Amino acid sequence: xxxxxxxxxxxxxxxxxxxxxxxxxxxxxxxxxxxxxxxxxxxxxxxxxxxxxxxxxxxxxxxxxxxxxxxxxxxxxxxxxxxxxxxxxxxxxxxxxxxxxxxxxxxxxxxxxxxxxxxxxxxxxxxxxxxxxxxxxxxxxxxxxxxxxxxxxxxxxxxxxxxxxxxxxxxxxxxxxxxxxxxxxxxxxxxxxxxxxxxxxxxxxxxxxxxxxxxxxxxxxxxxxxxxxxxxxxxxxxxxxxxxxxxxxxxxxxxxxxxxxxxxxxxxxxxxxxxxxxxxxxxxxxxxxxxxxxxxxxxxxxxxxxxx
Amino acid sequence: xxxxxxxxxxxxxxxxxxxxxxxxxxxxxxxxxxxxxxxxxxxxxxxxxxxxxxxxxxxxxxxxxxxxxxxxxxxxxxxxxxxxxxxxxxxxxxxxxxxxxxxxxxxxxxxxxxxxxxxxxxxxxxxxxxxxxxxxxxxxxxxxxxxxxxxxxxxxxxxxxxxxxxxxxxxxxxxxxxxxxxxxxxxxxxxxxxxxxxxxxxxxxxxxxxxxxxxxxxxxxxxxxxxxxxxxxxxxxxxxxxxxxxxxxxxxxxxxxxxxxxxxxxxxxxxxxxxxxxxxxxxxxxxxxxxxxxxxxxxxxxxxxxxxxxxxxxxxxxxxxxxxxxxxxxxxxxxxxxxxxxxxxxxxxxxxxxxxxxxxxxxxxxxxxxxxxxxxxxxxxxxxxxxxxxxxxxxxxxxxxxxxxxxxxxxxxxxxxxxxxxxxxxxxxxxxxxxxxxxxxxxxxxxxxxxxxxxxxxxxxxxxxxxxxxxxxxxxxxxxxxxxxxxxxxxxxxxxxxxxxxxxxxxxxxxxxxxxxxxxxxxxxxxxxxxxxxxxxxxxxxxxxxxxxxxxxxxxxxxxxxxxxxxxxxxxxxxxxxxxxxxxxxxxxxx
Ligand code: HEM
Ligand SMILES: [Cu+2]
Ligand SMILES: [Cu+2]
Numbered sequence: 063x064x065x066x067x068x069x070x071x072x073x074x075x076x077x078x079x080x081x082x083x084x085x086x087x088x089x090x091x092x093x094x095x096x097x098x099x100x101x102x103x104x105x106x107x108x109x110x111x112x113x114x115x116x117x118x119x120x121x122x123x124x125x126x127x128x129x130x131x132x133x134x135x136x137x138x139x140x141x142x143x144x145x146x147x148x149x150x151x152x153x154x155x156x157x158x159x160x161x162x163x164x165x166x167x168x169x170x171x172x173x174x175x176x177x178x179x180x181x182x183x184x185x186x187x188x189x190x191x192x193x194x195x196x197x198x199x200x201x202x203x204x205x206x207x208x209x210x211x212x213x214x215x216x217x218x219x220x221x222x223x224x225x226x227x228x229x230x231x232x233x234x235x236x237x238x239x240x241x242x243x244x245x246x247x248x249x250x251x252x253x254x255x256x257x258x259x260x261x262x263x264x265x266x267x268x269x270x271x272x273x274x275x276x277x278x279x280x281x282x283x284x285x286x287x288x289x290x291x292x293x294x295x296x297x298x299x300x301x302x303x304x305x306x307x308x309x310x311x312x313x314x315x316x317x318x319x320x321x322x323x324x325x326x327x328x329x330x331x332x333x334x335x336x337x338x339x340x341x342x343x344x345x346x347x348x349x350x351x352x353x354x355x356x357x358x359x360x361x362x363x364x365x366x367x368x369x370x
Numbered sequence: 371x372x373x374x375x376x377x378x379x380x381x382x383x384x385x386x387x388x389x390x391x392x393x394x395x396x397x398x399x400x401x402x403x404x405x406x407x408x409x410x411x412x413x414x415x416x417x418x419x420x421x422x423x424x425x426x427x428x429x430x431x432x433x434x435x436x437x438x439x440x441x442x443x444x445x446x447x448x449x450x451x452x453x454x455x456x457x458x459x460x461x462x463x464x465x466x467x468x469x470x471x472x473x474x475x476x477x478x479x480x481x482x483x484x485x486x487x488x489x490x491x492x493x494x495x496x497x498x499x500x501x502x503x504x505x506x507x508x509x510x511x512x513x514x515x516x517x518x519x520x521x522x523x524x525x526x527x528x529x530x531x532x533x534x535x536x537x538x539x540x541x542x543x544x545x546x547x548x549x550x551x552x553x554x555x556x557x558x559x560x561x562x563x564x565x566x567x568x569x570x571x572x573x574x575x576x577x578x579x580x581x582x583x584x585x586x587x588x589x590x591x592x593x594x595x596x597x598x599x600x601x602x603x604x605x606x607x608x609x610x611x612x613x614x615x616x617x618x619x620x621x622x623x624x625x626x627x628x629x630x631x632x633x634x635x636x637x638x639x640x641x642x643x644x645x646x647x648x649x650x651x652x653x654x655x656x657x658x659x660x661x662x663x664x665x666x667x668x669x670x671x672x673x674x675x676x677x678x679x680x681x682x683x684x685x686x687x688x689x690x691x692x693x694x695x696x697x698x699x700x701x702x703x704x705x706x707x708x709x710x711x712x713x714x715x716x717x718x719x720x721x722x723x724x725x726x727x728x729x730x731x732x733x734x735x736x737x738x739x740x741x742x743x744x745x746x747x748x749x750x751x752x753x754x755x756x757x758x759x760x761x762x763x764x765x766x767x768x769x770x771x772x773x774x775x776x777x778x779x780x781x782x783x784x785x786x787x788x789x790x791x792x793x794x795x796x797x798x799x800x801x802x803x804x805x806x807x808x809x810x811x812x813x814x815x816x817x818x819x820x821x822x823x824x825x826x827x828x829x830x831x832x833x834x835x836x837x838x839x840x841x842x843x844x845x846x847x848x849x850x851x852x853x854x855x856x857x858x859x860x861x862x863x864x865x866x867x868x869x870x871x872x873x874x875x876x877x878x879x880x881x882x883x884x885x886x887x888x889x890x891x892x893x894x895x896x897x898x899x900x901x902x903x904x905x906x907x908x909x910x911x912x913x914x915x916x917x918x919x920x921x922x923x924x925x926x927x928x929x930x931x932x933x934x935x936x937x938x939x940x941x942x943x944x945x946x947x948x949x950x951x952x953x954x955x956x957x958x959x960x961x
Contacts, residue, residue: 063743065743065748068828072755072831076835079836079839083839084861085843085859085865086839086842086843087775087842088843096771097771097772097774097775101766101772101775104769108762108765112758112759115730115733115758118733119754119755122736122737122741123736123743123751126737126738126739127743129740132740133673133936133938134672134673134738134936134943135739136675136938138678139681140677144681144727147727151727152723155720155722158719159719162769163712163716165771166712166715166771169708184625185535185626185627186535204623204624204625204630205623207625207630245705248625249626250529250530250533250535250624251527253703253778255778255844257775257843260774260775261775262775264703266639267623268636268638269705284855286844286846288777288778288846290523290848293521294448295452295848296848
């Protein structure tokens with residue numbers, strides 16, 4: 063008997079937990095309210111089924127508990143009942159799947175007027191690139207990556223010269239404008255995940271992946287890496303700041319272009335300080351990216367072992 | 371009420387093939403160590419799987435300690451944590467559940483339930499176990515090599531799994547891959563055996579549609595495994611080549627911490643396709659035997675036929691078939707062509723239909739039953755409850771667009787633990803309480819069993835239910851620590867601490883179970899041949915535990931399906947499968 067009562071209690075408890083839980087979706091800050099709606103629809107349909115089947119089961123356990131002089135009913139099957147159950151289940155499934163696929167069609171169709179920026183991942187930091195005045199990102203290739211050109215932009219590509227480089231874990235986007243996020247990784251898989259935007263996508267070395275969204279609320283939102291990328295995975299964080307257009311432009315103007323940063327690197331004064339020694343680059347990476355001591359140790363340990 | 375059982379009563383065709391000569395052990399060593407008797411092999415498989423499962427369990431405590439009390443346990447660093455989750459995940463899925471369901475329950479139950487004297491290839495069956503043992507030993511050896519075991523996550527995704535940023539990239543990953551290859555080799559030997567045995571060695575009258583669902587579940591799961599493991603095998607071997615010989619199957623050009631590596635041209639997503647082409651059927655490889663077994667537990671202890679036997683069989687087959695066309699639902703945000711999402715979301719949600727039907731039929735088996743709340747029955751009910759919960763969250767993750775925010779969060783961890791961690795484990799416990807009397811001749815202690823059940827069932831639910839909500843919030847999985855994150859309230863840490871405490875309680879409750887297992891070997895009440903009054907053949911043996919060759923001088927002849935419980939007019943409320951129609955009152959004529 064206890065089991066029937068406990069099943070009921072667990073169901074009641076879970077329902078109460080659901081409504082009392084302080085742990086729930088973060089406030090939405092993008093156009094993907096339709097994803098939230100699909101989740102809520104799924105929640106209601108499946109929630110009702112969960113409660114109904116379990117209460118029915120609890121009732122059956124209680125009602126048909128063992129009695130010495132009673133016999134169970136012998137009923138190998140009941141085609142009609144099974145048919146109904148299959149039919150209703152199919153209906154429920156369609157009710158969840160159809161809206162889901164409609165929203166997915168939206169998710170994979172990038173609006174024509176979306177502007178573009180690039181997210182670049184590497185162990186264990188984010189950096190970003192805007193296409194600059196021409197609106198086109200310069201070609202990149204891993205073979206061009208070095209200390210002066212961390213993004214690996216093809217040096218003589220005219221589209222690349224005005225690319226705006228953001229060598230920090232913080233990026234800004236203007237509010238209410240659809241944006242196509244291009245994702246690229248130098249080393250391993252990562253995943254650009256901003257809970258408030260409800261969207262995420264893997265970064266895959268050797269490929270450029272993408273997703274799109276429209277930021278709808280001013281604020282700053284955390285980026286978490288959501289694909290295991292090695293020891294520092296949990297510490298690979300970033301920030302997306304959603305700005306008004308004017309502030310966004312002001313922020314963008316402060317960032318160096320590719321041409322500027324290359325010129326800086328070639329400028330006299332930095333000459334002779336060619337950054338070849340790895341230890342030196344680690345130190346400057348850590349200064350640039352404000353990474354923790356722990357990660358610095360990781361990096362150093364790695365470099366030591368690879369230099370051996 | 372209808373009078374038709376899915377297989378007509380009374381029909382038992384003449385034997386088509388002669389009985390095979392049985393191998394007889396000549397010494398103690400060939401009887402108990404290098405044994406070719408499926409029952410001994412079953413015990414060897416089970417003992418090994420449970421032992422390595424304990425390692426997996428202890429690892430889960432360590433992980434939970436870290437998550438519940440992040441600053442407290444300084445001996446756990448990030449590398450350790452990733453090694454824990456990887457070994458824990460792989461051990462639980464492959465080396466515990468797969469091995470225990472197929473190698474353990476499969477070996478013990480298939481011959482006995484179909485009325486055979488042994489598996490058809492006993493020598494290969496023996497080899498299968500020893501290769502499995504070797505695989506386990508190699509896996510454990512990775513704790514003793516420089517760099518320790520791999521911390522690449524149980525999915526072993528390249529490039530990360532073979533590069534220096536991941537712990538265990540030196541030797542751990544190599545041992546892991548070699549161990550998996552061995553496991554697959556060992557499994558294939560056993561698996562071919564189970565399939566051929568079910569197809570060829572059934573006793574007279576045991577038609578396919580008279581097989582108990584336990585056998586059906588294990589049978590279909592084995593076929594899935596035989597078709598799915600090769601994908602893991604090739605993926606594993608290719609990854610091994612990438613790691614050891616610097617080929618580039620999965621490796622594009624890579625700049626690692628400022629230095630270019632000698633790789634180029636490969637694609638990491640290919641590995642994911644291979645992995646999940648295996649990985650998704652794997653979910654059902656541990657699921658289907660559980661479905662089958664729980665059907666039998668429910669039927670026996672509710673004293674009622676399983677409801678809708680034929681549909682239950684077809685549902686198993688449908689789920690098995692569909693499980694090969696849903697794999698990319700694990701890859702919705704992997705960067706594969708997003709248009710695949712339409713296809714895979716549709717196939718995935720279609721699987722919900724036969725799965726839901728199974729749930730309905732389990733519950734309808736209880737309805738109008740005469741339910742004995744024995745320990746196996748309690749675990750079976752616990753399974754239904756847990757499985758419904760985990761199945762429902764699968765509908766979230768399968769529906770591509772809903773998966774986008776939830777994938778790679780704690781929601782996923784909660785979902786798969788419910789559906790393929792806790793639910794099958796509850797069945798395993800129920801099955802052990804159910805068949806222990808046959809295996810040892812003694813009953814397990816009821817009071818200890820009650821204690822074990824309540825803590826495990828309620829505890830496991832309390833561990834994993836709340837984790838869904840951390841997932842909604844956006845807490846990612848595989849995070850060594852969540853640290854300062856603005857959107858995560860401090861209360862999440864209290865929740866984590868609570869979950870950890872419950873984990874430890876549930877963990878220690880398992881000691882009671884082991885105590886019961888050992889104590890009852892000598893102190894348990896004698897069970898007799900058929901303590902649960904069940905119909906299937908393993909309960910009709912002349913000796914308990916069954917002797918070499920299972921069935922004395924003559925194999926049983928089967929006249930009916932496995933679910934003749936509470937047949938109107940019959941004297942007892944169960945009619946064994948091997949009881950001829952004229953031996954029972956009421957249902958004398960073949961229909
Ligand atoms: C009460 C027992 C268990 C507890 C407390 C537990 C706990 C955990 C925890 C804390 C994680 C890591 C979550 C993360 O940081 O991402 C994990 C991962 C995992 N567990 Fe369990 N677990 C248990 C039983 C099982 C069982 C029976 C299975 C069998 C299917 C299983 C399969 C897995 C898998 C596949 C992973 C993923 C590993 C990865 O991310 O690579 N666990 N478990
Ligand atoms: Cu990561
Ligand atoms: Cu799957």
